[in-house]
Amino acid sequence: MGLSPITLFAIVLMALATYATRAGGLWLASRFDLSERAGAWLDQIPGAILVSLVAPTVLTGGPAEMFAALAVVIVALRTGSLPAAMATGVGTVLVLRALEANLL
Amino acid sequence: MPEKTTSGTEDRVTFTLAGAFAGARKCVPIAISGCGIGLVFGTLAGQAGLGTAEAALMSALVFSGAAQFVVLGLWASPLPVATIALTTLVVGLRHVLMGAALGPVFSKLPRLKAYGSVFFMADENWALTMGEFAKGRRDAAFLIGGGLLMFLAWTGSTFVGGALGGAVEDPARWGLDFAFTAVFLALIAGMWNGRSNILPWTVAAVVAVAAHAWLPGQWYILLGGLAGSFAGVVRRGS
Structure with missing residues (x-):
């Protein structure tokens, strides 16, 4: 029950895609100095x-x-x-x- | 507390072991249900042609039930790698919105802690963490504490499900599929602030139901979340 290279490749790409979405929102939100309105939106x-x-x-x-x-x-x-x-x-x-x- | 916001700037943000344990404790019932779902994922992954080690590795590295179940439907030989990666990205788009909501608190943490924590961000521990922040408790380690427990449960149960082969039953038979819905509903009840929630939540529900009926996959979460949150801001502004 080993790991096939192509399966491993697919799993790594999936991992990168998922992490990008998890880190992306945080990155965007901390990149900009949020206006009060943007803060109110995040609260919703x-x-x-x-x-x-x-x-x-x-x-x-x-x-x-x-x-x-x-x-x-x-x-x-x-x-x-x-x-x-x-x-x-x-x-x-x-x-x-x-x-x-x-x-x- | 109608105008209580999670984006206050003067609150101190901590990241303690006690906070991580608190997060883990709150996630115990969720992790137990997660084990049921993980067993099923391990079984279905085996039927789709993934080895037990491969399925467990996927659960450990991807750590997203929604994405993993969806790609099993795409698993074929030769493996459509690009489609699998793109689908994972689309299913994960709601995380962008969820991560942004963590921003006001998590941007005050050292980078390693913030970006390490979000690896373990799933719908459930994120929702619990936002509930904590809404109550004014700002220990950011709450997220990773719950996330680590869910990670162990999810990866371990995937492995066991794969190793057991076809011996696992459908979780819907035991009502386990409703466990997460129940958790989310309880959190929604706790977030109720009064009439100001009616418009954004109605918009979110209507858009989510429509998108769930007419669009494939998980778009309904992202679209409902966007529509509802925008409706909430527009209402505030007017």
């Missing part, structure tokens, strides 16, 4: 990215995903505990998907 990025990450699953996934998402948000707001929110989400989606599979 985390929420917008997180919403984009979950929106297709939550909004178009189906009833199981939608209700599980609701349960996660309620537990997160009530407890502030990430593990509790995660366990709630995984547990709820597991039960609801099983129900869906058995009812349909």
Whole structure:
């Protein structure tokens, strides 16, 4: 189970491409003296990215995903505990998907 | 704290071992779910023709589940190396935006620490780190602490998945595919500031859903993130 040169080459190129994207944003942001407006924009990025990450699953996934998402948000707001929110989400989606599979 | 920003200039930025441990602790549940996904990646990589060592090396050097799963679909003989590299770049473009968001804090670190840390920047530990910064805690080692734990989990489970061959089940059967969605949702709930979030988050959600439906791959994350963040600034300015 060795390493083939062409596979290794592809993996190294992938590594360089990924690192370039990881370092690129930081490099750009530290290169320029950011205006207040640019700073305000950077502040908006985390929420917008997180919403984009979950929106297709939550909004178009189906009833199981939608209700599980609701349960996660309620537990997160009530407890502030990430593990509790995660366990709630995984547990709820597991039960609801099983129900869906058995009812349909 | 409606106008709390992560770009305040007078806050001192630290980089301590305690911060790294705090980051790692917060990432434990994420790393455990990551192991489930890594097992699946190792299995699928084996089916795509990658050796166990090759798959583990890819997980260690690339450290990006999204990019790695996507390129498995491209794995063929002869290997389309240029397509694989370009696809990885496109899938990673959201990192540019995420790295930029780290900029105000990370640009105050020595270069080696800042640019070493971002190697370990994944969606999950980045999101947790931004949550920490939003609370006013500025220990930048939080990112690499969580990242290292996820790195070990991801690389190790890829190796085990490859070595086990086809013995791994679909993580969706156990609801594990929803684990990351749940983490992101919990973080979103924690970031809720009030009505000022409604417009940018709605724009992000609408654009992401549309892009997910009509565009291939991972464009929806980048496009939703860009559209939502711009909408947030435009709203502020007007």
